Amino acid sequence: MARLPLLRAFLLSAVLQCLYASAVDAEEAALDIDIAHTSIEDLINIEVTTVLRRGEPYFRSPAAVSVLTGEQIRRSGALTVPEALRLLPGVSVSRIDANKWAVSIRGFNSRTVSKLLVLVDGRSVYNQLFAGVFWEAQDVLLDDVDRIEVIRGPGGSLWGANAVNGVINIITKTAQDTQGGLFSGGGGNEEHGFAHARYGWQPSEQWAIRTYAKYLNRDEGYLHDREEHDRYEIFRSGFRADRTAEEQQSTLLGEFYFGDAGEPFNDGGQEVGLSGGSLLGRLQWTTEKAASELQAYYDYYRYDSRALVEDRHTFDVELDRRWQYLPNHSLYWALNYRITTDDILPGPVIAVVPRARTDNRVTTSLQEEWAIVPERLSLIVGTKLGYNDYTGIEVQPNVRIAYTPSDRHTFWGAISRAIRAPSRLEDDIIVPDTLQGNKDFHSEELLAYELGYRARLWEEVSFEIASFVYDQENLVSIDEGKVGNNIHGDAYGGEIAVNYVPTPWLRFNGSYSYVQLDLKLDPDGADRAQVVRQDEADPEHQFVLQTSIDFAENWELDVGARYVDRLSSRDVPSYTAAHFHLAWDVSRQLQVSLVGENLLDAHHFEQSGGLATQVERSLYARLRWRY
Amino acid sequence: MLALRSILARTCCIILTFVWSELLLASSAAAERPSLEYQVKASLLFNFLSYIEWPADAFTDDSVDLFLCVVGSDPFGVALEAVDGELVRGRRLTVLRLAAMESPESARCNAVFFSASASENVAHTLPYLRRRPVLTVSDQLGFLAQGGMIEFLITDKKVRFRVRPEAAKRARLALSSHLLRLAESVITD
Numbered sequence: 001m002a003r004l005p006l007l008r009a010f011l012l013s014a015v016l017q018c019l020y021a022s023a024v025d026a027e028e029a030a031l032d033i034d035i036a037h038t039s040i041e042d043l044i045n046i047e048v049t050t051v052l053r054r055g056e057p058y059f060r061s062p063a064a065v066s067v068l069t070g071e072q073i074r075r076s077g078a079l080t081v082p083e084a085l086r087l088l089p090g091v092s093v094s095r096i097d098a099n100k101w102a103v104s105i106r107g108f109n110s111r112t113v114s115k116l117l118v119l120v121d122g123r124s125v126y127n128q129l130f131a132g133v134f135w136e137a138q139d140v141l142l143d144d145v146d147r148i149e150v151i152r153g154p155g156g157s158l159w160g161a162n163a164v165n166g167v168i169n170i171i172t173k174t175a176q177d178t179q180g181g182l183f184s185g186g187g188g189n190e191e192h193g194f195a196h197a198r199y200g201w202q203p204s205e206q207w208a209i210r211t212y213a214k215y216l217n218r219d220e221g222y223l224h225d226r227e228e229h230d231r232y233e234i235f236r237s238g239f240r241a242d243r244t245a246e247e248q249q250s251t252l253l254g255e256f257y258f259g260d261a262g263e264p265f266n267d268g269g270q271e272v273g274l275s276g277g278s279l280l281g282r283l284q285w286t287t288e289k290a291a292s293e294l295q296a297y298y299d300y301y302r303y304d305s306r307a308l309v310e311d312r313h314t315f316d317v318e319l320d321r322r323w324q325y326l327p328n329h330s331l332y333w334a335l336n337y338r339i340t341t342d343d344i345l346p347g348p349v350i351a352v353v354p355r356a357r358t359d360n361r362v363t364t365s366l367q368e369e370w371a372i373v374p375e376r377l378s379l380i381v382g383t384k385l386g387y388n389d390y391t392g393i394e395v396q397p398n399v400r401i402a403y404t405p406s407d408r409h410t411f412w413g414a415i416s417r418a419i420r421a422p423s424r425l426e427d428d429i430i431v432p433d434t435l436q437g438n439k440d441f442h443s444e445e446l447l448a449y450e451l452g453y454r455a456r457l458w459e460e461v462s463f464e465i466a467s468f469v470y471d472q473e474n475l476v477s478i479d480e481g482k483v484g485n486n487i488h489g490d491a492y493g494g495e496i497a498v499n500y501v502p503t504p505w506l507r508f509n510g511s512y513s514y515v516q517l518d519l520k521l522d523p524d525g526a527d528r529a530q531v532v533r534q535d536e537a538d539p540e541h542q543f544v545l546q547t548s549i550d551f552a553e554n555w556e557l558d559v560g561a562r563y564v565d566r567l568s569s570r571d572v573p574s575y576t577a578a579h580f581h582l583a584w585d586v587s588r589q590l591q592v593s594l595v596g597e598n599l600l601d602a603h604h605f606e607q608s609g610g611l612a613t614q615v616e617r618s619l620y621a622r623l624r625w626r627y
Numbered sequence: 628m629l630a631l632r633s634i635l636a637r638t639c640c641i642i643l644t645f646v647w648s649e650l651l652l653a654s655s656a657a658a659e660r661p662s663l664e665y666q667v668k669a670s671l672l673f674n675f676l677s678y679i680e681w682p683a684d685a686f687t688d689d690s691v692d693l694f695l696c697v698v699g700s701d702p703f704g705v706a707l708e709a710v711d712g713e714l715v716r717g718r719r720l721t722v723l724r725l726a727a728m729e730s731p732e733s734a735r736c737n738a739v740f741f742s743a744s745a746s747e748n749v750a751h752t753l754p755y756l757r758r759r760p761v762l763t764v765s766d767q768l769g770f771l772a773q774g775g776m777i778e779f780l781i782t783d784k785k786v787r788f789r790v791r792p793e794a795a796k797r798a799r800l801a802l803s804s805h806l807l808r809l810a811e812s813v814i815t816d
Contacts, residue, residue, distance in 0.1 A: 031661075031666050031705065031706060033670060035670045036670075036673060036709060036710045036713050038674075039674070040671060040678075040806070041809065043671050043786065044671075044787055046663070046667050046785060046786070047784045071784065205769050205772060205773070
């Protein structure tokens, strides 16, 4: 008897469901444009890949991801990668001098910040010397950048070594998307001159190639009491070839660069010589159920300073595969091997012993992706299992969950463990009577808890919040002249980003980032200074605001400002900087633009210390010609 | 007691079916609605038909429909259904969806759109179509190089198109100068 009402209820709900379904169908079928009555003139001016839509693949991802598109980079007026990164939430960028940068995510901002994985088209560019990035040597032709993805936090098993506090993934356009010629050049009071040139062609139906060159010459910063020595001049050139065939894609990339980055040295100045090159090959193939990738690269660089000369050769090969073995289950695995060999010539103060060293590293990843409810609820469980010559075997597991109750909301959470393996300096540095490396230096460890929420509140507004609590162990310290692992502590904070597009010609982006570190000395540690230095190395609060306007058919105006809180440990006061970019499309081929940066004061410090110079107000004009 | 349990069961059942139906519908509806990119391409495709003049022998008589064929998997979905049956150049437009040009129905096509899934079909169909009065459009990269007439591309986030007038001329189609003016580029042989 009890079965009957239940059955009736089921039938009733089925009927209701059908009615409801047809109502939803009618509503969802509504199109954005009138297919029959929109003119060609209007159609070819509709932006079909707005930032919002473009970000769609990221919408359901269980990590704090932000994306900067090539278009946003062009309209920011940035000439180098770190300048472009200033627009992103949670990224702390400070210019030390005209050529040096400190770029960090969620703590530890300094020139030698480690714990970030930085990739340029799949090639890892953080160095083995201090596990950080020489930003003055790493750059790309920004006109050819498709997007920069930034992941705050450990990123999970998909990302390779050093992805502890974040991943910066720079992806350039394919050669197919950069056909024809481009010349862009200009100059101003601070930017003495820059020129970018690119030419792309298709030698056959399947192949496309581009070659490019970039030159930049930047003026010194400002110091009121000393002479500045931070001139910067760099040239790079390279190519990219892509072959696209059904289900298979091959890419070949090559680049070389050389330049000079000045800095103070023994009461005078010196020019640090930067040079290097790389060659990368990648093969991707897909079948109905699997996507595989094989990539190999060789990278060489030379850092030629009177304090230390480093030559390094790196060879890296990786095979990975994502395999959908059941309708809602995918398995991802990766196998990476890297060998790096160096020769470090000592300077008058610093020596690295042994002078030459070869290191091997093997990283494997395994990850299960389970769509519990397709497009609605997903679970990721994975781990990295690695071996390195410094600390042996390291395990880095993570678990992530994303819940998307409707197309407009995603909630996600993650718990992950990540390590930062020792760098060459921590093991082998010797500064007589001052600093001694430590062969027993352990990896720095992080246990990260993250929670986030993403919303597309209306078609015009998207919103994102991410928060984190970090539990950090074995952080680097210098105890009585010896490198150690005697700092531990917590970090917590979060980032909020809002994107508001009221009409296609007007866009607002804003973000707020907060980070707080609470570091402590281990009982057998002695380096209280380092605790303070690291604890307050980052701006506690940071705001970024950006407005983009298209007007009068062929004009663009971008105005932005950022507030950066003081760096207590470095005596750098808080500052607000404003910038603008005004561009006029003279014709479809030619664009002229004017860019102003750091408009609110004549000069200000963004970092302190012996190397730091002040950033000055800058104005430059640019011409961009495509054919 | 029994009544209470059945009310509870009924409520649970209704709630559950609603939750599940919403989950399923939301995903299927999202899949059916074409992206803005393909809405724009559908509308452009429809617009092109008004700017092209077919030779008299392309149609057996004045009452025959104008056939627009989509070859390969259809990316437009409901966007093209919106114009199915509209009047173009005095003829009723009929949209046909074909798996490949080998299908016998393809003889009726006056305009063909090759979707990305039909890339192999393009290579061996285009030479055969060359002298027939059939407009050929695609968003496959290199479509013009293979002998196609109009190719969609995305430039600066917008849908643009390239035209190869000689290919149309060989097929005895007249493209209006208005269309050529709006093209991103005009490729000459």
